Amino acid sequence: MSKNFLSELTGSFATPALENPTGVMMEAAYRDLGLDWRYINCEIQPNDLANAVLGAKAMNWCGFNCSIPHKVSVISHLDDLGESARIIGAVNTVVNRDGKLIGENTDGRGFVESVKSSLELTKKRVVLFGAGGAARAVAVELALAGVAHITIVNRNQERGEELSKLVADNTSAGAEYHAWTKQYQIPADTDLVINVTSIGLYPNVDAELDIDTDSIKSSMVVADGIFNPPETRLIQTAKTKGCTTVNGLGMLVQQGAIAFEYWTGKTPSIEVMKTALSDALDITDLDSTDLESTEK
Template structure:
């Protein structure tokens, strides 16, 4: 009864493209399940329109929103405060309306690592981990891995300068190497976990593969942040080579769960969120 008496609130996601986002389906189902009179909407915000869009959301008294590509970095300019973790990552994916204004957070890394732990077990500290890519997703993932105490991190990227810049961001927290791709490929048998944070293999270019699978360490976990397709060509190939595989659904659900908690103070039913997303993706 108390929940039903709460004031109505509006939440959303801004990005371009955003029309096929599963965030509205996932969050609106959870709001209904928790008996909260809240609604979540996808807002298309083109590049160059972000400042006006943020001002518009403020004027509409939106209570919080997610941020997706291409706005995760620029949006930081229009918020009242940035959480320390998000500032270190250099990107925001979740905004919360608090007493002192709009605060930017980043839940991507936390969401990803919680998903990874379902495959890797309770601890990651002694794992040797390779991260492919040096964009915003890689920054979030590496920052959280470093925060969790992972001691052996390697990052590789097509553009070595971006990998070096990422290394500098988290070097105080972890022993991280920035390695050119050919050198990292030679080290493939040494990695316990390989994480693809790039878009290589994403629909519609589903035949592209970000990393060779012929020299994987036995028992290696190959993890792809992509969830469309649900099992990329790379994950299929890695699985045939004997690796454990993990797609990006868990990260998507996990970051959404942490955002939901920040907005409502309630930890959501993550299994239900996962089932909703999988249903809409056509998976089990």
């Protein structure tokens, strides 16, 4: 009886890639289901993205994730897009379907899954910082989940206005752009505050959003898409205000689980993925650091 020494390949294309622990949790989930699959974390510069995609296709990778700064630019190198990725205009998961590379987006769905245990999203008001690929995904999926209004706060006016128009034109939620030219004051009627910028991402862990922290109220749920470190300055500040907080680890696990299903057709163990992350990031209890949420 012959043995099969050919592993199925998946991975991630990003820069920087150093701080990304996705491979640890994905390979743990592969092992848990007895799959001979690998997840390779790759540092890919923007000018090398086209060749990287061609290489993955030539090597018959089953798929790969795209992170900063490739979520929008990768689209021109793919064969087609799934429905949510087409609306969002950004891709974080690529699936090899019969030799064709199809772009999907699990960022927003992963975020909604991670936050909805802390907040019933229907008719809520959201302030979202950022207008890049991940922000687009989160905004669209929140709107589809039933939030009433999203305020997009971003330095770049063109991108901010584009995202607010995208939400307003494609969903039933209201949306508007607010310029981020000075310290931002969060409106008192806000239910959910979200950071989907890279401010505070390792290694710049001391970087803080330019917001008036006095405008953060205990009634608000505060979420950060950053997973490394698990507790950004924003999350730390929100905790001191008595807020319910949700960090980027929840989004990471949930979007990873959706990608896992796209690639393998199987459902991974969320608990196995959580445990692998806790070991990789030296966290003794992921639940206490908001993998799902921390209730006030």
